Amino acid sequence: MNTKNLVLMALLVGVGAALYVVIPGINGGMKPDFMLTMMFVGILLFPRVKEVFLLAVTTGIISGLFSTFPGGFVPNIIDKFVTAFVFYAVVVLLKKAAQKVAVSAILAGIGTIISGSVFLGSAILVTGADIPFGALFLTVVLPAVAINIVAFIIIYPIIMNLVKRSKFTTALNQA
Secondary structure, X not given: OOHHHHHHHHHHHHHXXXXXXXXXOEOOOEXXXXXXXXXXXXXXXXXXXXXXXXXXXXXHHHHHHHOOOOOOHHHHHXXXXXXXXXXXXXXXXXXXXXXXXXXXXXXXXXXXXXXXXXXXXXXHHHHOOXXXXXXXXXXXXXXXXXXXXXXXXXXXXXXHHHHHHOOOOOHHHHO
16 A cells, blocks of 8 residues: 555545535435545555555544434444445456446445445444434435435546546556
8 A cells, every 4th residue: 555545545535525514414414425435436446455444444434523413423434344345345356347437336326225224224223213214215325326326427437537647556557
């Protein structure tokens, strides 16, 4: 893991955090998680265990700090960690296919569903609150999936082009 790659991962997390802060909430203040979108981009660029771990921990902590969900800090960390490694496993299995925008956008949508499910499930367990999982899944997670897919389709090709022009050592320019 070199310094340039760490800087790029930090930029991705920072952009995700900035987007998360400025995007207005839906359904009682809950927000689509652009940190998640940027984490997916980071995992596609750096599909190695160390980088995935670093991205999962940083996005989980920062998402938790900015969470508008009551008691959302710990569920955010759990969610990002689980989602990052499931997404990583799928990316490793699909290798070159996962680098295509259409395939990676579908993976981002599936990852968002996993993330939302793990977040809501862990929030229910951690807080012990009587939260309507199904209602929140339909009104928050599914719209977040659509928003994250659109954001991913816009952001990923831009980042791919920037990385190809640079001297970053990623899965994109090693393939």
